[in-house]
Amino acid sequence: MSTNVLRTADGWWVVLGDRAVPVDTKAVTTAELLADRPAVREAAVSGEPGTPVAELVALSPVTTPCRVVAQMVNYRSHARDSGFTGDIPPAFFRKASGSVSGPGDAVVRPAHVKFLDYEIELGLVMGASLPVGTVVEERDLPSYVAGLVITNDVSAREVQLTKTQFYESKSYPTFTPTGPYLALLEPEDFAHLLDLRLKLSVNGELRQDRTLADMIVRPAQALTLLARFQTLDPGDLLLTGTPGGTALKAPPKAVEKIGALLPPAVKWKAFFKSQAKNPRYLHAGDVIRATIATPDGRIDLGEQRTPVTDAE
Numbered sequence: 001m002s003t004n005v006l007r008t009a010d011g012w013w014v015v016l017g018d019r020a021v022p023v024d025t026k027a028v029t030t031a032e033l034l035a036d037r038p039a040v041r042e043a044a045v046s047g048e049p050g051t052p053v054a055e056l057v058a059l060s061p062v063t064t065p066c067r068v069v070a071q072m073v074n075y076r077s078h079a080r081d082s083g084f085t086g087d088i089p090p091a092f093f094r095k096a097s098g099s100v101s102g103p104g105d106a107v108v109r110p111a112h113v114k115f116l117d118y119e120i121e122l123g124l125v126m127g128a129s130l131p132v133g134t135v136v137e138e139r140d141l142p143s144y145v146a147g148l149v150i151t152n153d154v155s156a157r158e159v160q161l162t163k164t165q166f167y168e169s170k171s172y173p174t175f176t177p178t179g180p181y182l183a184l185l186e187p188e189d190f191a192h193l194l195d196l197r198l199k200l201s202v203n204g205e206l207r208q209d210r211t212l213a214d215m216i217v218r219p220a221q222a223l224t225l226l227a228r229f230q231t232l233d234p235g236d237l238l239l240t241g242t243p244g245g246t247a248l249k250a251p252p253k254a255v256e257k258i259g260a261l262l263p264p265a266v267k268w269k270a271f272f273k274s275q276a277k278n279p280r281y282l283h284a285g286d287v288i289r290a291t292i293a294t295p296d297g298r299i300d301l302g303e304q305r306t307p308v309t310d311a312e
Contacts, residue, residue, distance in 0.1 A: 002147075002189050002299045003044055004181040005033070006053070007061045014043040015181060015302075019050035029063045030182070031235030034127050034146050040184065058104060061149060061182035062125060064097040067236040068176060070121070070153055071222055072166070074241025075214045083250025090217045090225050095153070095239070096171035103179035103304040107154055109284065110172055110311050115275055116282040119153035119242035120200035120208050120290045124219055125182060130232040136223040142187040144223060150292050150301045151239050152177045152200070157248050157281075158272060177288075178237070181302040193219065195294040198243055202286055210243035217241075247280035284310045 004015040005023070012033055013020035023043045027033040033040070072091040073079050079088055101107075109116045127146025130136075136144060153170055154177070160169035170176075193212055200208040212218070217225065219240060226232070275281070282288070286308040293300040 002183040002185050003040060004183050004300070004302065005040060005061060006056060006181060007059045007063075007179075008056050009059065013051075013056065014040060015053060016044065016050060018053055020053050020056060021046055021048045021050040029235055030061065030066070030125065031233070034234050037184070058180040059102045060100050060178040061180070062100060062123070062178050062237050063235065064100050066097050067232060068095040068097050068100065068239070069093075069226065069230065069232070069237070070095055070170070070239035071217065071241040074216050075210060075243040076216060077210055077214055077244030078242055078246070079216070081244040081246065081249045088216060090222070092226055092230070093166040093170070095167070095176055098173055099171045099175040100237075101174040101177050103150070103177055103302070104306065105174060105177065106307045106309045107152075107177065107282070107288065108172075108174045108309055108311050109282065110156065113156040113158065114281075115157040115248070115272065116308070117155045117157050117247045118200060118202065118207070118282060118288055119155060119246055120198045120292070121151045121153050121239040121242050122196060122198060122212065122292055123149040123151040123178065124238040124240060125149060126232045126234055126236045126238070128234060130223060130227050132227055132229065132231055134224070134227040136220045136227070138220045141190050141220055142185065145185070145219065146234070147182045147184040148292070148299065148301060149178050149182055149237070150180075150290050150304045151237070152288065152290055152304065152306065153239055153242060157275075177304055177306045179302070180304060183299055183301050185299070189299060192294050192298055196292055196299060197295070198292050200245070200288065200290045202280070202282070202288055207280070208243050208245035214243055215241065247278060247282070282308045284308055
């Protein structure tokens with residue numbers, strides 16, 4: 001069974017039901033904690049009464065700086081929403097680790113961003129180095145991946161689309177809410193990954209709801225492809241794509257064909273004029289709720305609840 005770990009300003013905790021037991025460790029970073037797994041195991045069986053989880057203020061269980069890498073268009077439902085047909089070549093992009101924030105911290109919309117979008121994603125937290133050239137088979141995943149976290153790949157869509165700039169559009173501070181729990185996996189837990197269900201709602205309205213079975217490139221293959229050019233180290237984070245249901249959707253084919261004939265400035269002006277009528281983008285006062293878990297609760301990454309605010 002997986003072990004859920006929580007991080008607060010006071011250190012690391014093992015979550016046992018509705019209570020949490022402190023981990024006796026000098027670890028400050030996620031990588032250091034992963035190197036001290038005996039301390040985590042000891043806390044899990046200590047028998048201490050613990051502290052109510054509800055009284056703890058969770059920080060991101062992934063500490064920064066670290067590498068934050070993301071997969072693009074990696075669920076079939078998202079590919080359909082995005083207007084892709086046929087085979088989709090695997091693609092990756094980087095996010096600034098300064099975008100990582102806690103599971104209850106507000107997502108802050110920059111003043112120039114009108115089209116703020118959400119993307120629930122399963123985050124893989126590396127437990128070992130992945131050198132360039134590594135080939136990862138399914139059976140090898142426990143050797144490289146230590147655990148899982150909920151992440152939200154928040155996106156400034158007008159920056160992403162008009163500038164074709166993924167790094168900027170997804171790297172503003174607070175644009176990667178992470179946690180609350182880091183679920184440290186045992187080797188037998190990896191057989192249940194495809195049962196994980198990702199759910200995201202905004203103000204109580206369910207927007208995204210898919211299992212990992214909807215994935216196009218699964219974790220072992222993703223790590224192999226990434227290792228063609230990118231090294232990862234313990235504590236680094238890989239976001240594995242989002243299901244369909246985001247606010248942004250591709251226009252109908254007929255509209256897309258007409259748009260392709262227009263100068264870029266005219267095309268984007270028309271596109272965002274139509275998007276301004278879309279009520280699904282995020283606004284100040286919205287509350288995003290995200291969960292990832294298997295139906296039997298064997299792996300449960302907790303609940304991420306983040307309000308949306310405007311930059312001052």
